[in-house]
Amino acid sequence: MTFLGIPGTGNLRGAQSFPAAAREALRDTQLRRNLGHATATIRAKRLAAVAECPDWEELRAAGSALKHEVLTRLPELLEELERNVTARGGVVHWARDAAEANEIVTGLIRERGADEVVKVKSMATQEIGLNEHLERHGIAAVETDLAELIVQLGHDTPSHILVPAIHRNRAEIREIFARAMPGAGAVTDEPRALAMAARAYLRRKFLTAGIAVSGANFGVAETGTLAVVESEGNGRMCVTLPRTLITVMGLEKVVPRFTDLEVFLQLLPRSSTAEPMNPYTSMWTGVHPGDGPAEFHLVLLDNGRTRVLGDAVGRDALKCIRCSACLNVCPVYERTGGHAYGSIYPGPIGAILSPQLTGIGGADDPNASLPYASTLCGACFDACPVRIDIPSILVHLRAEHVDTQRHGLPGGQDLAMKGAAWAMSSESRFATAARALGAGRALAGSDRRISALPWPGSRWTASRDLPAPPAETFRQWWARTRGGRDE
Known part of the structure; x- marks a missing residue:
């Protein structure tokens, strides 16, 4: 590793500040109904799933401790992961920022003469704007997660980490499918009809795609194993059927040992989909002749993460396992939705990650308002499966923002204080x-x-x-x- 400390350049910045975007969202009564119903349902299911686990708090403590170990040993764990992926037939690429990661993935696809890829739901590829970059180079990236597909066909942007189309109801989804999905025809708004239409459309894509692009929930340094956790089976199709698999993984997703997955595979499903175990957990270790992809490429993405690692307080945000539990309990998110945050990562954890990964510019930078987009009520900490103290980090970022703005005449906040x-x-x-x-x-x-x-x-x-x-x-x-x- 030779690039620790290089800042990220991912395209995470929104077009307007959170207060301005939130005011618009609050006027959208349909959006508020959709969000209120969805988040209330998810919260209730999660509480029931957690109540079934007698050692839930011990699991949270174990998950937090394991993530702390990762942050203290990150360079050596990543080098161990690289050695083991390479030893098992995979190829590892290191990407300093979003631009470099996009160029690596695009180059791999173009070298194989493909103009279409299927994709597993991935926050890392959204963070770097991969789909848009591929489109500019004549390559179609087909999202195979149902909610991501809805967002893509609707020319929309995700509004939730786990449920990207949470702001849409089924009538709106039916209209999107009827208008934009080839072969959908006069589909009804019945959930089964919508799911079957998507299945028929995606099955054709799975069977013809030669390349798949995925993210990774975990990368095991000890064995070189990558894991994707999902609920629909689309991820399993992507990581097994195509000849070439390209995985983009944030540096912080590495875990030391294979046995560490025992903890995270209990924490993640209960916190995200409110299930005791995940329906589809796909793992692969390099390549195996006659079984799965013949080529595997792993792109390890920095994009500001090593800079965050140098922040003694803020680095805890890198523990995040992208479960979205903090979004579902946040009263601010429930009323405004994810689009108001103007970033790939919405909600309480997004109010931290977006400023961290891309920094905060001047007073007009939309990221400057994100650390203030929270009530600091503490519900997010109580829900976080790896015990990230989100309120404390938000206060820390607010203090940093105030310190960087101390120039010229005092503002209203300075006078008030x-x-x-x-x-x-x-x-x-x-x-x-x-x-x-x-x-x-x-x-x-x-x-x-x-x-x-x-x-x-x-x-x-x-x-x-x-x-x-x-x-x-x-x-x-x-x-x-x-x-x-x-x-």
Whole structure:
């Protein structure tokens, strides 16, 4: 490994800030109905699946510890993985960033004279914009995951890590299939009819494709084994039928030992699809004559990951196993959906990963608003199967953003913090300020919430409400009930 520390250049940036995009999403009542129904269903199923596992917290601790080991030994584990993949007939490529990864994959496909590939659902290939890059070079990438196919045929973008088309209902899906899927005909919106139409379409693709592109949930350093975990069987078709298999894997997906999969294959399905075990877990180790692909290429993707590894606080985000549990419990995601985040990775973990992998530019950079796209309620930490302290990392990123913006005239936040520090540094000033805040009750609506304040308070109420101040402060209550002073 010679490129540790090289920054990522993946195309993760959105077109507008989170607050602006969230306001648009909140006005879409159909979107909110779709999201509310879907996330409530997933949450309930996940809680039931977790309740069936008596040692769930011990599994979470084990998963977190294993991921911590990976982060502390990453260079040597990746070199071990490379040796074992190569020894078993595979070819390993190292990609510094999105551009290099795209060029590697495109070159492999063009060398084999193909103009179409089938794809397993992969966040890593979405992160680098592989489909769009292939299209510019005359190569069609056919998504075979049902939800990814819906998004692709609808010329849409994913809005969820696990369920990319969560923002669509079945009537909308029927319209997409009828319009854009060859051979779908007058398909109805019955789930079985939609699934059968997709199956017939994809079966033709599976049987004619010579090349498949996949991601990887895990790469085992000890054996050189790669694993893809999915629920529909499309991944199994992709990693077994085509002659050539190309896998793009983020560096952090390596695990030390084959036995480590025992932990993650319990954590992942319960946290993602709310199942005790996954329907399809495909593993392959190099190539085997007469069995599966004749060629295997592994592209190990950095794209900013080693830079994140150097952040003592933020590096824990690299533990993420892409289960999406944090999205399904996040009240912000449930109301705005994934598109509001303007990045490949939505939700609480996306609010961390996107700024981490591509950095935060000036005040106009959409990534700058993502660390603030959370209530910090802690539900995401409670749900995370590898115990990533998402709220703490978000606060850390907010502090970094504030530090990088300290130039020129002070902004509204700086003035507000200075005013708060001045008031809190004196007991009498603090008591006076507490009494004065009570006047804010006049700004509250019938729901006892304040939704609009003048500048600089408007910077807060533009995206969040405030509860009305209480009629009596704690100091006033203490003075009234205990005979003390209200100072």
